[in-house]
Amino acid sequence: MRKNRGLFIGRFQPFHIGHLRALKWILSQEDEVIIAIGSSQFSHTIRNPFTVGERIEMIWRVLKEEKLLDKVIITSVPDTNGVHSIWVSMVLATCPSFDRVYTNDPLSRRLFREYNIIVKKIPFFEREKFTATLIREKIIRGEKWQHLVPKQVYEYILEINGDERLRELYGKKYDNYNPH
Amino acid sequence: MRKNRGLFIGRFQPFHIGHLRALKWILSQEDEVIIAIGSSQFSHTIRNPFTVGERIEMIWRVLKEEKLLDKVIITSVPDTNGVHSIWVSMVLATCPSFDRVYTNDPLSRRLFREYNIIVKKIPFFEREKFTATLIREKIIRGEKWQHLVPKQVYEYILEINGDERLRELYGKKYDNYNPH
Amino acid sequence: MRKNRGLFIGRFQPFHIGHLRALKWILSQEDEVIIAIGSSQFSHTIRNPFTVGERIEMIWRVLKEEKLLDKVIITSVPDTNGVHSIWVSMVLATCPSFDRVYTNDPLSRRLFREYNIIVKKIPFFEREKFTATLIREKIIRGEKWQHLVPKQVYEYILEINGDERLRELYGKKYDNYNPH
């Protein structure tokens, strides 16, 4: 019998505990989940520090630890540089087939719905705490961030000196970090 | 302790029994393997019939059946349209890190070696029998091809009407198929 | 005898009464006009909500109503993502030939003049009232905008739920709209 499948889209810069809880919640709704890593071509910026290869590795390590590899497929989707009209077809080509999309992003929601694809909202899990923007800021400022990501992600980022990369990209003294 | 990792590159149009045997052989040399699906942006041609999403799905189903999902990571790499000088950096960005590349393709071998990356040959397993070109030909001609791919791949291609797609793309009467 | 031809460039997001008056004024100077829809690849953003197909349709409906289809040709030109040095050649390749360009945009004016193409200014027609930016704002805020566009454009945008699209893309509550 064909399984029910949800698509979970994000940039995962990095994959944090909010993402993991969202994934588990989607898995309570669906048999299998496709994790689509968006803006796959970008890396080495404050907003997108990690390559798609690095993001695949951090998610795969978490899935392995959580024993979810036989229910979750990892894929990647490039950003279309503002040519939004082709983005859904990019998702359809780069991902195994799915029944529903889970995302809270207004643009993505609109684009999928114009293709008659069902879109569902994801409940937020302590959103003020678990956002990738905040985690990147903490890394840059040298603050504690270990508790905000799965253990495997923390170890992996240290392993590839990802914290150092972010601080170097920021370039200036990080005691007066200002993202705007 | 850091695992040994090999990179296995191919277009996998489709993933066949020769690929599976090669994968198992590489796994006899390495702890973990990255499968990089090349020419990821192409589909719907005689030479590249399947989207990268479809190729990910067929390989994932095989890995699941073979209980290899915790040792093998699936990724995808676009073709760089003849700009070969950036291709290795594309591979490095789209794949988790690896120690060695396994490929018999002269261009890929050369490109990796110019980056000082170790390249190893893959032994062929009845190559006259297991080639994707031959399998696509058999599908177009309506000949038997079930025995040339893993069971999961066969079922999946039928499920998405992939055999019909290939025959339609070929366009002409397939009793006089000529790939040249 | 060869007709005199003007090129009228804009993004037409959407095509409004100011554009229509400008078109009629250019037609008082020239026998025929090419309407070139710029930034053709963009859509589904606050600044560029409509696809080029939608913009072609709205302009075509107005031209039909105004009985101008035998004097005006609609074409489209992509944005060149900052590679301004090739933009004029893009215009020349995507448009039927013309004698003069009508635009008030400093960059376009400069680029055409470096190709020795004659550029003319367009008189403004109540510019404080008829600007596409203002119309998009009014749509987002749920204010009255029907009087700012030709009847055919108004009906067409409602027909494709273009007003809803803009509001969804804006995402937030639109009673406190702030474009900056």
Next chain:
Amino acid sequence: MRKNRGLFIGRFQPFHIGHLRALKWILSQEDEVIIAIGSSQFSHTIRNPFTVGERIEMIWRVLKEEKLLDKVIITSVPDTNGVHSIWVSMVLATCPSFDRVYTNDPLSRRLFREYNIIVKKIPFFEREKFTATLIREKIIRGEKWQHLVPKQVYEYILEINGDERLRELYGKKYDNYNPH
């Protein structure tokens, strides 16, 4: 009341009498037709000699003569360089909406059908006589081709020295023309 609309796709290199007959036949099935000029970015080759601007102009002149401008909309669609999975979304973004596609090309037919878009065949009208390939060959060889295209197309190609362009691109002596 919403009109019935067909999409007529082709490269129109150049637009010939077979195309005009096909257009009229489609208009016997539909209220309105979108003519989508494919491979719009290509020009100055033996296979694609004319720019999209030139092709728009030749078709517009014919439609004007035939008094079809209020039933037919001309648009253009780029070739996606082998990334076939996004091509239908390109068509949808660059064209006003339509109900059915008319094309005999196997790849296009397959791609539209995978999007659940209805595809119809076009009856051929003396196909051995009216093909763009044959017309380009005749122009290169200096043979008579005036009778194969609408009068407006013939005059236009001479006006822009399009026949000379084709012969120059071919480069060699055209008394021994061989397209292969």
Next chain:
Amino acid sequence: MRKNRGLFIGRFQPFHIGHLRALKWILSQEDEVIIAIGSSQFSHTIRNPFTVGERIEMIWRVLKEEKLLDKVIITSVPDTNGVHSIWVSMVLATCPSFDRVYTNDPLSRRLFREYNIIVKKIPFFEREKFTATLIREKIIRGEKWQHLVPKQVYEYILEINGDERLRELYGKKYDNYNPH
């Protein structure tokens, strides 16, 4: 015997006296220098007013005057539109080989170091005075800037009306110039 070679990267919009001093300083460290003109595809903006052809010419004229043409090679490297992971491979493909890179830009420094390429800092020479941003501002405002660039650059920019181009691109009255 193989010469020691440094790579000197910049956008050179325009090439000024600070750049020339930096070049001479690098030549005190190396036998030969590759000047790589970055963001080569951009031109005709306030930030990138000059084409790469124009930048090559201004640098070549300076090198000729300074009798450095037999020690310095001029090349160009495109901006990769945020795909930073391929940028170093672009530099390696577009430039003759080199031993060390000289740049103070945090992103470039990080990217080269991840490729195990040695990166050195360039001492600043009156940086508050010699910055391309400041020179472009002065040109726009109509202030004196002749003393900030080599004589050949000044003459060349006037020759191509580059000062007028910048002012036209700025568009507004330049007595109240504000770059932000």
Next chain:
Amino acid sequence: MRKNRGLFIGRFQPFHIGHLRALKWILSQEDEVIIAIGSSQFSHTIRNPFTVGERIEMIWRVLKEEKLLDKVIITSVPDTNGVHSIWVSMVLATCPSFDRVYTNDPLSRRLFREYNIIVKKIPFFEREKFTATLIREKIIRGEKWQHLVPKQVYEYILEINGDERLRELYGKKYDNYNPH
């Protein structure tokens, strides 16, 4: 007084004695020459084995030996992947200004003439002997080719193992080389 300038375009895969003679002949017609290296983004194929950085280096070494660096400027121009209508504007943006183009290629000649740029033919110098295609064939076959290129080019290609690269790319036994 403004110098007369010619543009000399080629792929220079590799730069050989026929190219050097052509350059000297053009210098007998003009004060200065721009050498534009075409198809700059391609490398690592039989037809385009060398990167643009390598081609710049080989030409620069020859110019240095010939004491021509103060009369000849080296630039590079990418291939536009069949979008020929923008190619001339690419040349104009990537090269310092010039008065005339020297090329025998029918497509380039046509494209420049459509921009009203003067195009001149280059006399052939023992063309049956000095063609890059023949030299690449000889390298692949392991035949003598030293006498066909300037000394600096020969040494440089050996220095970067360019001969080995070509043979590896060819892949098969080169005693039965067949380029078709």
